Amino acid sequence: MSQLLLDVNGLTMRFGGLVAVNNVNLSVHNRQIVSIIGPNGAGKTTVFNCLSGFYIPSDGSVVFKGEQIAGLKDFRISRKGLVRTFQHVRLFSNMTVIENMLVAQHRHLNTNLLAGLLKTTHYKRLEQEAMDRAAYWLEQVDMLEFANREAGNLAYGQQRRLEIARCMVTQPELLLLDEPAAGLNPRETKQLDELIVQLRDEHEISVLLIEHDMSLVMGISDHIYVIAQGTPLADGTPEEVKNNPDVIKAYLGEE
Amino acid sequence: MRQNLYAAVFAAGITFVLTCLMIGVKLTSEGTQLQVVGASEAQWAWIFAGIALVFFSQLFRDQISTATAGIPRPNLGALMPDREKAARLKPWLIAAVVVGLFIWPFMASRGAVDLATLTLIYVMLGLGLNIVVGLAGLLDLGYVAFYAVGAYTYALLSAYFGLSFWVCLPIAALLAATFGFLLGFPVLRLRGDYLAIVTLGFGEIIRILLNNMTGLTGGPNGISGIDKPTLFGLEFNRRASEGYVPFHEFMGIDYNSGHKVIFLYLIAVVLVLAVLYVINRLMRMPVGRAWEALREDEIACRSLGLNRTVIKLSAFTLGASTAGFAGCFFAARQGFISPESFIFIESAIILAIVVLGGMGSQFGVILAAIVMTILPEFAREFQEYRMLLFGLLMVLMMRWRPQGLLPAKRPHMELKR
């Protein structure tokens, strides 16, 4: 049965006199791909920032897995299973791919100083498990061969995939992707498509994504929300949204 | 060329304005009257030399830059043998160096060993601050406070409770770490430059407190007569205190004041090696990776569930405890401490060591500590210019080689398949 994973009600974000996000409602069920679309500057990333704890919402409630998370700190929300990516890829460029994957698993490792200094069995076991998990996810995104390469030396498309793998290795339940297809060519976009669907179907996580690329959004979304100037404009299935006159006027007109 | 001429004249004019009164004229006191006299010829010579230097370097700006472009930039990193060879040689090299460190003092002069011990103290301090600044990227300008805590801990525990050096060593480190924790906890979430100033303020507060709590710390007079460390109860004095046997008697050899010096040196070597071992292990542990990740991109870390406060705190407290070690040893070596040894300039020197060596690079820090301690010894005539050159060096380094002499080339973790 479809279970409500994320329930957002009346989300509002004000910066001084500017209302960046105005009364946004959205919900994500498990094993769903939900997209947020809208013209540039519509406040979509601000919504993400509010959901993931980087901003504290001025108003509204965000319930994740039955728990109110609005107002919690960013890293705490992340630990509850809600992870996000950024518009500009944020990798640890001077560290290798595998190290990026290991840092993401920091809280699954034995961080006790003494255990590490003495190399206890427990410590070593957790390190090995983390390595294995990292290898598994790198393979899922076809990046295993680059494991020992510096993250900064990867091609852009590879960096994007690494970012997603890095999120997945934290064992999340909801993945927030901020314009994951930006800067990708059509072939890479199709690969991304397949990857996101795979994440939903095989790994049973939900994905909430912000995107401009209509082909990506229409093809894979179960539900779409349209936001313009921080205010909700419409929502529904891809078919419904595509034919909504308000949406067409505000956004899809120039496709 | 014409443009350069204008620039040259302008620059020369500026130099003149800067120096004509400041250097060209000297304030002297005649009784109660303040008087101004023309400065000595030497000082005017400096002024003219400065003006000339600025003038000509601007005038021939283009020629100079083409000439210097030809000179290859010193790349100390390139002097290092290539990685594979280095990996094989490394254990032998390290073993050789360690053995050398232990044998050398027996063949060297007493003054040299003493200087080496001082250098080792700065190496320890540099490595400790390196954790905070180089590895975790936190600018701490009050590092000397933890150094002071370590020193005063030993001095006070030894004076009031007669605890031995070896017992006080871990206590000093722990106490310094506690101070680090207490300071760090509220302060580490501040932005880089604010953090720097707050730590600076903290360092000053500690110094002022030490200077004024005369009942406890001896105030400006400090604490003297601090016990030297013993080797399993054997003291390195000509005559031991009551009930104890001096070292030379136990060994059946003549008393030689050099023994004490060598013993202190060896303790320093052991401490430094221990610190090096721990740091190297830490860099390969999750916490070390977290430091680097935090330094690279804090926002990404937060999005991955890393608690940056805890991670920063770990670096801060570890750095502080290292300073505590160094402080305890310093007190033992000197036999006397006062707040004068823990002024801001010390923090600046240690910071310079870390920056000069290459933030994050241990080898670089060691090299820089050696240079900073030993160079003044060889350049005795320039003693009065020491601090001036030190400040100048910091400015120039930031301009031309901010990554330091030996930028860190951290070994990466590899996926073995």
Next chain:
Amino acid sequence: MTEASLYLLQQLINGLTIGSTYALIAIGYTMVYGIIGMINFAHGEIYMIGSYISFIVIAGLLGMGMVALPVILLIALIVAVLIASTYGWTIERVAYRPLRGSNRLIPLISAIGMSIFLQNYVVLAQGARDIALPPQISGGWNFGDPQLFEVSLSYMQLIIWAATFVCMTALTLFISRSRIGRACRACAEDRGMTNLLGIDTDRTIAMTFIIGAALAAVAGLLLGLYYGVVNPFVGFIAGLKAFTAAVLGGIGSIPGAMLGGLILGVTEALTSAYFPSEYKDVVSFGLLVLILLFRPSGLLGKPEVEKV
């Protein structure tokens, strides 16, 4: 009035005096931070140099037989402002401009190096010891009850208040009305945009440093006359205090620097009056730590929102 309240009044007078000079120096910090986001660690040394130049000019003119004190002080003011501004400009040009754009720690370390360099430069040029100037302006008003406590308000203090007031007003008018002032404000808001609009941001930034240095020089002259003593290391503590004042009032805000300076001055005076005076520095630094912990944007500053 009671003895206690007279004593308190005296402390307030002293505090406002010292506070106004902190405000003058604090402006330099706050303007530079507001425009390039950097703490000019060497700013305290500019104040110190301003003091030295003032002493040199005053002593020189007195030595040459000049008697008219207002003229002497005016000349000292002009010369000190000119030379200190030159130092400010040069420091920015040589030590900070080439580093613009690199990670924050690098200019800060350069600034620390510059501060150490300047202190020792003055040590070599003028000696490390205190240099004393006999009091030039003496006398003042006394009021209160001679049997309880006499409050004194010296002419020197009045001059400091007046000079600070004039400088602050001039600066505020300059920043809000003049073209350069507008450019400064624009740069502080959005440097990239300002550049694109054709304004020479390099020159604007240089102007900021010059203004800050000029005000620090005024403070140098005033405090030099007030205390009658100078040495190469007065810039360090004064700089830290002024920075505390700037943060207290809200870094980046000029009215904030003024307010912060006054508050800090009064706090210090009250502390040294009612507690052992050695701890007044501890209170100042403690205040800095507390402000940064609980209200880093200061009293008049706007809380910064992080761009993610």
